[in-house]
């Protein structure tokens with residue numbers, strides 16, 4: 001059976017091998033007589049699943065030993081509160097607002113600390129990125145928050161800012177929900193990274209947090225214990241019952257990522273090559289057409305989420321219906337920007353993007 005190509009922004013496509021393995025192991029995981037869903041999180045079976053997942057993620061993402069990896073719940077939106085509860089000390093935080101997600105983050109943080117917008121791309125309707133040298137950073141900020149890939153607007157940082165070079169000692173917090181594992185991370189520039197799994201790593205329900213150890217232990221006293229990074233870290237993410245099945249699927253995805261190779265590269269470096277090839281194929285098709293367009297400045301176009309518009313918006317529904325009948329699913333753009341959005345995360349093969357481009361060209365021909 002060939003499955004359709006699914007361009008959902010999240011929860012999103014998973015590697016087929018991962019789904020097949022999960023199906024094969026559904027009733028009896030490795031001779032245990034249990035489904036992973038039925039296991040105690042304290043038993044040796046689940047502990048081994050957990051430890052492998054953590055070790056694979058650390059290796060895959062080259063996470064240094066002075067960072068903890070936490071498997072939490074609540075998604076990216078809960079982290080918008082959990083981060084200031086843990087590391088703002090009730091003081092101040094600077095936000096770079098580049099689209100809907102970082103805007104949500106700064107609004108939530110206002111409940112817990114003094115928030116300043118250090119820079120924004122409001123004036124160009126979230127289609128560019130303010131250069132780091134223009135950011136208005138405060139000396140005493142507890143942290144600086146950015147969203148490395150704005151999933152809705154399709155705007156991505158191609159490099160992480162070097163806050164030290166900008167005169168700031170504040171830790172950089174990155175929301176990498178829709179970017180994680182699509183390319184390497186320069187951890188020397190990061191204090192804390194968080195992301196829900198459902199874009200690029202696994203199913204909804206588990207949130208990855210990678211935190212530098214010196215940022216643990218500063219939570220406000222009102223911080224819920226289950227969301228206190230120090231307590232979560234001291235209990236290997238098992239202070240309370242973790243989302244066991246989501247962690248298992250994410251673990252299968254990490255193992256799949258480790259197996260991927262491209263030219264002489266493997267893992268995340270291989271994924272980056274593939275993601276670059278997929279994104280340029282799609283952007284080139286959009287740019288070379290008079291029928292479709294993308295508004296984002298070339299230097300910050302997202303490799304993961306490609307929003308595009310039809311010049312004649314009255315054809316949107318026909319485009320989507322035709323796409324579905326060609327086995328190209330979930331291409332409708334977010335309601336706040338309209339048009340189309342193709343999310344081409346790690347699990348999307350180049351063949352899926354080739355099929356989309358072929359359909360776009362065919363649709364354009366039949367409409368003119």
Ligand SMILES: *Cc1c(COP(=O)(O)O)cnc(C)c1O
Pocket residue numbers: 010074075076077078101147149150151175176177178196199
């Ligand atoms: C999807 C997304 C979120 C929200 O994640 P939830 O799991 O729904 O809370 C936050 N930030 C970014 C960049 C996202 O793409």
